[in-house]
Amino acid sequence: MTVTFDPVRFKETTRQQWQDAAAAWQGWAPTIEAWLGRATTRMMDAITVLVAELREAEPPAERYDPRLASKSGPAAPDGPTAPDDQR
Numbered sequence: 001m002t003v004t005f006d007p008v009r010f011k012e013t014t015r016q017q018w019q020d021a022a023a024a025w026q027g028w029a030p031t032i033e034a035w036l037g038r039a040t041t042r043m044m045d046a047i048t049v050l051v052a053e054l055r056e057a058e059p060p061a062e063r064y065d066p067r068l069a070s071k072s073g074p075a076a077p078d079g080p081t082a083p084d085d086q087r
Contacts, residue, residue, distance in 0.1 A: 044063060052059035 048059045048063050
């Protein structure tokens with residue numbers, strides 16, 4: 001018996017597994033934020049400064065937030081974006 005790998009089915013199954021687990025992870029969000037939020041903010045602030053130095057530019061007034069970007073569309077209108085099936 002030969003089993004053929006079906007990438008579309010695999011992707012759908014994997015996505016559903018992630019969706020099934022998402023609610024449990026989201027329930028931990030307040031606890032994780034309380035534990036790691038301040039440290040994460042400090043690290044991201046430092047990374048923002050380092051990237052600005054590498055670019056020889058001023059850091060942005062507001063740091064990029066992928067949670068907001070995913071709701072409002074692509075971060076850069078002229079930049080490449082992933083097809084819907086790859087997000």
